[in-house]
Amino acid sequence: MxxxxxxxxxxxxxxxxxxxxxxxxxxxxxxxxxxxxxTSGSGTLVAAITxxxxxxxxxxxxxxxxxxxxxxxxxxxxxxxxxxxxxxxxxxxxxxxxxxxxxxxxxxxxxxxxxxxxxxxxxxxxxxxxxxxxxxxxxxxxxxxxxxxxxxxxxxxxxxxxxxxxxxxxxxxxxxxxxxxxxxxxxxxxxxxxxxxxxFVYVDRTPNQSIKLEANEDYWGDAASLSSLEFRIIADETSIVSALQSGDVQFAVLNDPLVAKTAEGSGISVVGTPQLSYHALQLNATKGALTDVNVRLAMQCAIDRQQVLDTAALGEGEVTGPITSPAFKSDPEARPCPERDLDKAKEYLAKAGMADGVTVKTIVSQGSYATSVNEAQNLQAQLAEAGITLDLEVLEAGAYVDRWIAADFEAAVALNGGRPDPDGMYGRYFPSTGNLNQVAGYNSPELDALFAEGKATMDADERKSIYDEISQHLEDNAAWIWLFTSYTYTATTDTVDGFTPMANGSLQNLRSTTVSN
Known part of the structure; x- marks a missing residue:
């Protein structure tokens, strides 16, 4: 690749x-x-989404x-x-x-x-x-x-x-x-x-099959190089590769590195791009045993993040802390257990009065991204060694989003989008006034003050120091368990040219993409 x-x-x-x-x-x-x-362009691009x-x-x-x-x-x-x-x-x-x-x-x-x-x-x-x-x-x-x-x-x-x-x-x-x-x-x-x-202008939609767009000839900027764009729903990434090979689709963004390697081996062009998005075990500190910080810290200490990355994504990525924004990036070593420590995990469980073990109900999405189930199963196996049972409930993508938005979970295996500015990443999650704070499941007066200060401070170095404090607070309280960042893999046939992948996962550059049908 x-x-x-x-x-x-x-x-x-x-x-x-x-x-x-x-x-x-x-x-x-x-x-x-x-x-x-x-002036708008010509050609129809079919892009597969899962x-x-x-x-x-x-x-x-x-x-x-x-x-x-x-x-x-x-x-x-x-x-x-x-x-x-x-x-x-x-x-x-x-x-x-x-x-x-x-x-x-x-x-x-x-x-x-x-x-x-x-x-x-x-x-x-x-x-x-x-x-x-x-x-x-x-x-x-x-x-x-x-x-x-x-x-x-x-x-x-x-x-x-x-x-x-x-x-x-x-x-x-x-x-x-x-x-x-x-x-x-x-x-x-x-x-x-x-x-x-x-x-692009919306044309029509066939549920669970496709969404069709056409170039906006009155667009204020450079009009699309394509005359039309179709997003075709193909749930399985292996099937997407087959569709690329047959020419039924010309473009896809893959998450599974093994599938991406298979695609490249079959003659499809594959470009890997590191992402700001991050994989996490999201904990809801308002639910069940997770209301006790010691249980959350026990889970944090029982996980080898590199093992999750290696198992689910073939090691294609980096272990991460909370903030992936490059100018504000967290140090993944700055956490209570930078390396897996089962003895420490058991100490935390004993401190919580749960030395005999604990069960955490955990939702997992199947279909939103390719590595989710493998991540969940590896986390489940690792945590079991510390006496922590992840009770996994695998949901289709729509049902998962509904449960997630409603904060109807104790834990969630999640892939969340990263943003260039850390306030955009977490300002809606962890301040008590954040509109997704119910989903985040954690807040504190200290975080409220830090987030307010981070927004109001214009000096870049001062902001970096503030968000370092935010990151440290999130890790010390195991608000969530941040795992790793990974790649996306842009797969195209030889008829496609001009697409530039972006680190935030945006497909906005489809407007400058060309295809020879």
Whole structure:
């Protein structure tokens, strides 16, 4: 396989000037910014994904497959370039006030939604107000939690008032969970007929089979190099490789390194890319025996993370701490048991009054990503040696997401998306006010204070120190058990060209991909 350098060997060239400075950028522009109103291309690309998106409403999308589809349909105020620098999106520039408590955004002129209606400041206010509204249950509400007011200055100008300076705000606005929607649309409408400003227009959907898009000829930037794009649902990665070999599909992102090696051996082009996403055993500290920190620490000490990585992903990745954002990366050795220590694990269990053992009910997704069941079985075997029983419940992807969102689990084997800014990664999880704190299952006054400080601090070195403290607190309390980061493997036939993989797993570069049918 063709691998880009791993972060351990070379480091990722991400965030020229860390995300901490993103808010301070004035009159932002980018050499990669597309020319407006380009002509759309030709050719149809069929891309395989392993699960049918569980929603087409961008504000509630947590499933990787749903996010990958929706980021090709919807636009965001800012966006990331290939190296995850924050660059203009639907906002062509932004200007912070001197004290950092206001940001004025200048919107692009002439942008339209796919239904032909104009995008303007009213749509921005509508979108941001509803995302912040608790009744919406938007998964990224906390990502823009610093926004207290959205004022329409004129049709192309919006001023955001903040409760305090927010170093991560502009990076958070680049996520499709904060997509800009038309003020005329409802969640019910968009779950059946998506209407965005992105490079591709929704055409139709056959449940559990395919979602078809076509190029948006009125896209504000460089129009897609493809005339149409189909996401075809093929649940098994081995079957995806067969479809690539037969030419039924031309593109796929694989998670299983063994399948990726098989694909490359059959003549398919495979490129491995290290990811910011992280594998974890997510513990819900509000449930059952996990309310006792000693039980959680016992589990942490009983696990050899490298063994999980080697068993589930052939060693293709790195053992990780909580924060994978390159400018803020956690030290995986800075934890109570950096190496597996069964004696220490048993001491913690005895301290919890559970020397005879404990059972933890654990949900596992089958279909969301390829290594989940192998990870779960290895964790189960390792923990059993310490007297800890993982009672595994394997669920199909949609049922797993439903249980996860409802925090209906004691533990969950999870693959969570990483982000360039650590507030975007965890600001919605671990502060007590985070809209996904119920899912995280852990908070503390110390974390609340640290997260608030991390958002409000603009100095990059100071922010790094703050997030080091956050990481240490999470590890010392075994809020979750962080395991490893891994690769994704972009598999293409020889008819495909021009796709650039990204470390955040985005498929936004399908808009610059070509195919010779």
């Amino acid at each position: 063709t691998f880009r350098p791993s972060r351990k060997r070379a480091g990722l060239a991400i965030l020229a000037g860390p995300a901490a400075l993103a808010l301070m950028v004035t009159g932002c522009s980018s050499a990669n910014e597309p020319d407006p109103q380009s 699960a049918d998106p569980d929603t087409l409403f961008p504000w509630k999308a947590t499933q990787f497959q749903a996010v990958n589809v929706l980021e090709n349909i919807y636009g965001t105020l800012t966006q990331f370039d290939d190296e995850l620098n924050v660059v203009p999106g639907l906002a062509e520039k932004w200007e912070p006030s001197e004290d950092g408590t206001q940001v004025t955004l200048t919107l692009r002129d002439g942008v339209t939604f796919h239904d032909g209606s104009e995008f303007d400041a009213d749509d921005v206010k509508h979108s941001l107000d509803l995302i912040r509204d608790e009744a919406t249950a938007a998964v990224a509400a906390a990502s823009i939690g610093s926004v207290t007011d959205v004022e329409v200055v004129d049709p192309l100008t919006v001023t955001l008032t903040l409760s305090a300076p927010d170093a991560g705000l502009m990076a958070n606005l680049a996520n499709v969970n904060v997509a800009m929607l038309s003020s005329d649309d409802t969640e019910e409408d968009l779950n059946t007929e998506p209407n965005g400003t992105g490079a």
